Amino acid sequence: MSSLFESLKDSLRGSVLKNESMAAHTSWRVGGPADLFILPADRDDVLTALRLLQEAHCPWLAIGSGSNLLVRDGGIRGAVLNLANLRQLQFQANGRVVAEAGLPVTHLIRLCVEKGLKGMEAMAGIPGSLGGAVAMNAGAGGQEMAGVVTEVVLATPEGEVSRTATDLSFAYRRCELPPQSLLVEATLSLTVAEPVELQVIYRERLAHRRQAHAVGGANAGSVFKNPTGRQAWRLIDEAGLRGASQGGAKVSERHTNFIVNTGTAKAKDILGLIEQVRERVRACQGVNLEPEVKIIGSDELPARDEWI
Ligand SMILES: Cc1cc2nc3c(=O)[nH]c(=O)nc-3n(C[C@H](O)[C@H](O)[C@H](O)COP(=O)(O)OP(=O)(O)OC[C@H]3O[C@@H](n4cnc5c(N)ncnc54)[C@H](O)[C@@H]3O)c2cc1C
Structure with missing residues (x-):
């Protein structure tokens, strides 16, 4: 009988590692090994992985860039899914932006500022992925993700489901994702503004962060x-x-x-x-x-x- 590791390797186009040190995937650079570490190639891969993990009764969790995570030294029993390959991004009419969870937030904010889309510029420089930012309701400079997210798509072992921002009950540095689900996409609603005005705030915030956060060692903010x-x-x-x-x-x-x-x-x-x-x-x-x-x-x- 093949192991879960072998089934995942055979079924996914992305990569599957075993005993992967979490120190390599967290900004604090500490943490023991995850039994299984899965990097799905795309959203179909995410669904396949969740189905196989459920069939094997294997616990799992999603991580982004690990910039807000402390993993204990014994590591993680079960599987870790990292969505870094999910990076599609669409700018639609009237300030609507649809982005996948693995997109780095710094990249997303820079593009929004360049396009004159207001709502995230004060968060410039927050490390991590969009999925992590929504899950944590990340924020800075008076802005937070709750102010711009209107809808999300969640992956579950049964398939993808949409939820509104209200369903997620955003609060200070948290939101409620349904159990056995992970975030694969978010829709943001931004306000059309003058790029020059946004650039000023964006640069100020980055400069402030560079100075205040220069702590000279691995950390998690x-x-x-x-x-x-x-x-x-x-x-x-x-x-x-x-x-x-x-x-x-x-x-x-x-x-x-x-x-x-x-x-x-x-x-x-x-x-x-x-x-x-x-x-x-x-x-x-x-x-x-x-x-x-x-x-x-x-x-x-x-x-x-x-x-x-
Ligand atoms: C130098 C530094 C400065 C920082 N400054 C700020 C700041 O100003 N403001 C702020 O709010 N935070 C700040 N942070 C913390 C961190 O960057 C944010 O919380 C960030 O949004 C986490 O994103 P991540 O992708 O690294 O998530 P991770 O650290 O990988 O995960 C965080 C949580 O989100 C969950 N998660 C991640 N992705 C998904 C997904 N796709 N679906 C479901 N759950 C998911 C994880 O399970 C975990 O519970 C800072 C961190 C550092 C290192």
Whole structure:
């Protein structure tokens, strides 16, 4: 009987890897191996993969560029789908843009600004894919994905389904995707504007980001959400944690809501430092900081290899 790995390899035009280190697919450069790592060639491949994974009762999750992910050192049991090959993009009439989930958001925003489409220019420089940006309701400079997404297409083991933005219940750095679904396409509604005006905001935001985010090491952007009416970086700073470290992980001296991998960090160092920050801020300011980064995977390496 062929393994799930072999069935996927035989059925997909994209690539399928086993025991793929997640450190290679996350901006923090940490994380153990995923049992299976699937790069579908296109949307048909996504549906085929989901069907086979469902038949094998294999758990799965979608990732984008891994710029908001902390994968534990034991890695991920089951399959990871990376949609980087899904990059189709269509500019339609009246500021309507239809884009696939693997498209890098920086690329999308640059093109929108060039075409005089307003609504995302202040988000210039946010790393990651469109799928990740919608899933996280990414935002910056007073704009967020919830303000521009009108509709999405989700892939499920049964086929593709459309949902409106209202169905996704967007909130601060989150939205609700139905279980057993991943996002393959989003429709955005932007406002027609003067490209020159948008260029000014776009360049300012990029320059600000280059300066504020130059933390000198692998990171995943802001680690904690801002509690209502407060700024996480300030709470961390006031708790005396600037430069605090654990193993190879360090609270950035430049931006205290960033944790930097100084080169040798393991996920357990970053997790330990996250806990240290939360405890100290709770003790000093009575505020419960909630991680913005998604923490996934297991601590221990697997004792079984049922998928591969
Ligand atoms: C230097 C730096 C600066 C940053 N600045 C900002 C900022 O200003 N504002 C901000 O909001 N974020 C910021 N981030 C965080 C991050 O870039 C965003 O959250 C980004 O949108 C994540 O996209 P991604 O493709 O990397 O997603 P991933 O990190 O790969 O995934 C994030 C989540 O989305 C889910 N997901 C990804 N793709 C799909 C899909 N196709 N279908 C369903 N679920 C999916 C994953 O399962 C996971 O739960 C920053 C990160 C870094 C490293």
